[in-house]
Amino acid sequence: MRRPVSDGPSFFFQDSMLRIALPNKGRLAEDARELFRDAGLDVRVTGDRALTASLGDMFEAIFVRAQDIPEFVADRAADAGITGWDLVVESGRSLDCLADLGFGRCRLVVAATEASGIADIAELPVGARVATTFPRVAAQYFAEAGRAVEIVPVSGATEVAPHLGIADVIIDLVSTGSTLRTNGLREIATVLESSARIVARAVDVGRDTERDRALRDLVAALESVRRARAQRYLMANVRRDRLADVRRVLPGLNGPTVVDIMNSGDHVAVHAVVPASAIYRTVAELKALDAEGILVTRIERLMP
8 A cells, every 4th residue: 555655745655556636625625525435435534634645445645736736647746636627728738638527617718898898809909918817728719719919817816807907808717607797797708618627647548557447447436426416216116008108208228127016917116217307307207107106316326
């Protein structure tokens, strides 16, 4: 087992465990820990300020800032990491996305003040100033769009830049867009879509090594949890002569499973995996078909 020895920011490990870089705080950190826990890999820390943690018998977590994770992975301080795709792109490091984990969804957008009248990047004057905490992404975006602009790197409070005359437009992350509207801004273009991803060095992906197989198993486990969260397992007893109607209500992943019930010739049990978003309507339709003993449960993991 690889055991960490910490002395400031440096870590030294034995070689048997894979290191996974996780965000050390914020919503990404909370969601990542929950995902690992649901996959059966509890994050076991020795204290609230621990820099490392055990993730079962094969993995070790190291906790760093989300924006530093691409560097940790690219520089081989970690075998893989979980962070926002926006931060991966901004880092410019050669990393591959192993899986989109579904949480932390947001967009990186170009926004202008309502008073500016600018509705499209084509309306930006030559040399327009763009304030952003994503200077690399911003420069690439406007270069590809053929727009000559001046990038103004800022460290925060991007929304206030146009109102102070620091910039004509901004590039910033939005989730609902409410913060932009509160500050008198409106979106005029989307630069990229982002969410939490598990990433590894591009040069290492696809190698048939023990390390690569372990990472593939980890990704499969995390994806099975994410897939299960969107589904429910439904069971019900229905009349045999209503099966044709039930099959239309319960298509399932490959159609419902039908099981004979002992000493009940008129009824059979049907089992199916149903989208969580459709469960209310599905139960109502089954009740209309005189289904009995309807049971809906959550699924812990769902493999394809």
